[in-house]
Amino acid sequence: MNATITTKPTELELPPRQPLSGRTCLVTGASRGIGRGIARELGRHGATVIVNYRSSEGDAHAVADSITDSDADGTGHPVQADVTDRADVEAMSDAVHDEFGPIDVLVNNAGITADCTFANMTAEDWHRVFDVSLHGTFNCTKAFYDDLETVDHGRIINISSVIGKQGNVGQANYAAAKSGLFGFTRSLALELAGTGTTANCIAPGFTRTEMVEAIPDKIQDGLREDIPLERFAAVDEIASLARYLATEQSGYITGEVIDVNGGIDL
Ligand code: NAP
Numbered sequence: 479m480n481a482t483i484t485t486k487p488t489e490l491e492l493p494p495r496q497p498l499s500g501r502t503c504l505v506t507g508a509s510r511g512i513g514r515g516i517a518r519e520l521g522r523h524g525a526t527v528i529v530n531y532r533s534s535e536g537d538a539h540a541v542a543d544s545i546t547d548s549d550a551d552g553t554g555h556p557v558q559a560d561v562t563d564r565a566d567v568e569a570m571s572d573a574v575h576d577e578f579g580p581i582d583v584l585v586n587n588a589g590i591t592a593d594c595t596f597a598n599m600t601a602e603d604w605h606r607v608f609d610v611s612l613h614g615t616f617n618c619t620k621a622f623y624d625d626l627e628t629v630d631h632g633r634i635i636n637i638s639s640v641i642g643k644q645g646n647v648g649q650a651n652y653a654a655a656k657s658g659l660f661g662f663t664r665s666l667a668l669e670l671a672g673t674g675t676t677a678n679c680i681a682p683g684f685t686r687t688e689m690v691e692a693i694p695d696k697i698q699d700g701l702r703e704d705i706p707l708e709r710f711a712a713v714d715e716i717a718s719l720a721r722y723l724a725t726e727q728s729g730y731i732t733g734e735v736i737d738v739n740g741g742i743d744l
Pocket of ligand 1: 506507508509510511512513530531532533534535559560561562587588589590610611614637638639640681682683684685686687688689690
């Protein structure tokens with residue numbers, strides 16, 4: 479006997495809705511590397527993406543254009559602000575609110591390294607790294623917190639690092655700043671519990687960006703040997719997790735540090 483499946487014609491005619499359509503997402507440090515990958519991935523899934531950059535204006539405009547010009551519904555919009563500078567971040571927040579209203583998703587991605595052994599580390603090396611990774615995250619989260627607390631399914635996604643858990647020779651400043659994001663994220667997740675907004679950290683392992691390309695080849699070879707998957711991550715492998723965390727479907731994940739590191743045992 480042939481089973482007959484009946485479907486309502488109107489359901490068949492509905493266009494597939496992109497999961498981030500109608501969502502406004504701001505990604506800091508999105509002119510290249512992981513930030514660019516996340517911005518593009520969010521745009522590919524329909525989001526309105528604010529592409530923050532500090533100095534790479536041409537690159538940020540290219541990222542934004544590539545999102546707007548793609549076949550997906552997403553649009554890209556470059557906005558300059560040094561995340562370490564509170565006045566800059568406030569000006570960015572005013573400009574974003576004037577044009578787009580409240581944001582739904584904040585990805586605190588901007589980060590730098592200033593590597594040297596602790597014996598040689600200056601206070602300036604220490605503060606520079608903290609200023610971007612930790613104080614920049616504070617500045618941006620503060621500027622958009624009211625939005626994120628009140629919108630439906632708000633999302634805060636902080637980009638930490640495997641180094642925040644593992645530590646590393648020559649990276650005491652970076653490791654301390656990146657592990658600081660764990661406690662920050664967990665605390666926000668608890669304070670936001672019940673609002674529908676979540677806060678999570680992604681802790682990428684070594685990922686193929688300019689930050690890693692700057693490491694001498696011989697040291698890169700040594701690093702790869704310690705990774706069970708024997709390779710560095712592709713940017714898309716980090717970006718796809720950020721995209722999932724940005725969607726409504728991730729609503730029961732909060733306060734987590736999610737490792738994407740090729741199987742490194744921490
Ligand atoms: P990257 O290629 O060096 O790119 C860094 C981005 O941050 C650039 O777009 C840069 O913009 C921006 N930026 C730097 N300082 C800024 C500031 N003060 N204000 C606003 N934007 C600023 O770095 P990446 O490798 O993509 O890393 C991105 C994030 O992932 C960082 O937080 C990093 O710590 C983390 N991470 C990276 C790896 C890795 O292996 N690559 C692994 C784990 C975690 P401008 O060019 O305009 O300055």
